[in-house]
Amino acid sequence: MRAAAFLHGATRWLLGLTACVAAMGAAAAPDYRPIPATGFTSVLATEADATPVPLAAYALRSEPVTNAEFLAFVQAHPEWRRGAVAGVFADQRYLEHWAAPDHLGADAPPDQPVTRVSWFAADAYCRAEDARLPTWLEWERAAAASASVADARNDPAWRRELLDWYSQPSSQGLGRIGGEPNLYGVRDLHALVWEWVDDFSALIVAPDSRDQGDPDRLKFCGEAALSLRDRDNYALLMRVAMLSSLKAVNTTMNLGFRCARELP
Amino acid sequence: MTPPRSLFSRATLGLLLALIGTAALAASTPPAVPADSLYQLKAALTDQDARTFDFSAGHGKPRLISMFYADCPYMCPLLIDTIRKTEGELPEAARARLDVLLVSFDAERDTPAALKALAEKRRIDTARWTLARADAADVRRIAALLDIPFRQLADGSFSHAGVMILLDADGRVVARSETMGKLDPAFVTALTQTLSPATPSP
Structure with a gap:
């Protein structure tokens, strides 16, 4: 006994x-990596206002969120499963490439960034991880770093490298996470996926960039007519234009996300 | 060894308890929010009188929604005037059934006191109109849900489109207008139809 x-x-x-x-x-x-405070001039800065903006320190996820991680999230939060998610929070193609609402399958390797997620889903994931989506400035500031320099944006070789990455056709399919870390130990900011940011919706607020033809459609408070200063930074401006064209319910095959946190 | 009668009564008791439980649950659960309703979003708001309520609390009544901020020199006065002009097209009885909710972009400066001051300055009828604030993350979510792009500029002001959105009693978008400063006939028609006595709100 x-x-x-x-x-x-x-x-x-x-x-x-x-x-x-x-x-x-x-x-x-x-894994979150600390990004120190700095003065930073965004690619979105206007010619009239090109002084560096103070940017507080924060922590950024070293990798985009993967399929495996997002699967664990939808298992814990069934309201975000494909088929269960409310139509106001994600479009019809949400997680479409997964084999089933709770199964990744051959087209969604576990260590590949999760894509086909809406802004609302990305926002909810980050909240569940005690985090939030980074702002555009936070994303851009971390992505300006090469392996050795905090701000490599004016280095012609760096710019060329970025453009080479961006010019690879998306038909090649998504890669896996685990690219070379930059100065801060953050990986895969450029070569892998587009990424949602918290304030994606009005990155460029000049009327000519969002106007759909109706002259009454856009009127803004404040000085809205931006004229971008850094017009040669094609790789970043392409990303800005792509993000600005999205609605928060949209999902695409090349759009993922990572989260940010306040530093303790 | 247990007599069949006892088994039967136990099963009956279980069934009864389950039924009572279900009834109690049904009674305490509010009616389900449709999947295409904006009231799927839960977001904590505070009004000009510092009363807190949830964004989804408008459930049950048509509502005109927009976003603004108090310290806004040009667009927001125009927005308020446009909403006034638009609801002015309604017969008084229909207008009395319309709720207007204006959510501020400015989580930092638009305190209930600031909203109250604006309501008084613009002589806003807070019996039907609600000026509300939310924390920055919920402002972002509400703006995303309403598809109103906005951006805070370096001087603290906000760049944003002027948009009016009409929700039905269940929170579904019925109409949207970005026409500011003059009437949008299609929007007025939608408003009139949504508030007409032929289709009373539940």
Whole structure:
């Protein structure tokens, strides 16, 4: 009797341990890297206003959120499963490339960035990770760093490298995470996917860039007529134009996200 | 060994309890929000009298929604005038059934006191109109849901489009107008139809 009880206890303990290890494996702590405070001039700066803007320190996820991580999220938050998500939060093609609402399948490798996610879904994921989406400035500031320099944007070789990445056809299919880290240890900011940012919707606010033909459609408070200063930075401006064209419910095959956090 | 009668009564009791539980649950759960309703979003708002309420609390009544901020020199006075002009086209009885909700972009400066001051300055009838603030993350979510692009500029002001959106009693978008400073006939028609006594709000 005593031996049986002991065995029973030991089995339970082992089962508990296994479950615990499995849970840890599924939810390995996401890696956030500190990005120090700086003065930063955005590619969005106007000719009239090109003085660096103070940008506080923050932490940025070292990798975009992967399919495996997003699968764990929808398992914990079933309202974000494909088929269950409300139509006002994601379009019809949300997570379309997954084999099933709770199964990744061959077209969605676990270590590939999750794509076909709406802004609302990305926002909800980051909140569940005690984080938030980065602002455009936070994303741009981290993405300005090469492996050795905090701001490589004026380096012709760096610009050429970026453009080479961006000119690869998207028909090649998505890569896996794990590119070379930049100065801050953040990876895959350029070569892998487009990424949602918190304030994607009005990055360029000059009427001519969003006007759909109706002269009454756009009127703005404040000085809205931006004239961009850094017109030669094609790689970044392409990204800005792409983000500005989106609505928060949209999903695309090349659009993923990563999260940011305040530093303690 | 258990007599069949006892089994039966236990099963009956279980069924009864389950039924009572279901009834209690049904009674305490508000009617389900449709999947295409903007009231799927939960966002905490505070009005000009510092009362808190949820964005989805408009459920049950048609509502005209827009976004603005108090310290706005040009667009927002125009927006308020346009909404006034638009609802002025309605017969008084229909107008009395319309709620107007204006959510501020400015999470930092538009305190309930600032909203109250604006309501008084512009003589806004806060029995039907609500000026509300939310924290910055919820402002972003509401603006995304309403598809109103905005951006805070370096001087603290906001660049944004002027938009009026009409929601039906269930929170579905019925009409949208970006015409400012004059009447948008299509929007007025939608408003009149939504508020006409032939289709009373539930």
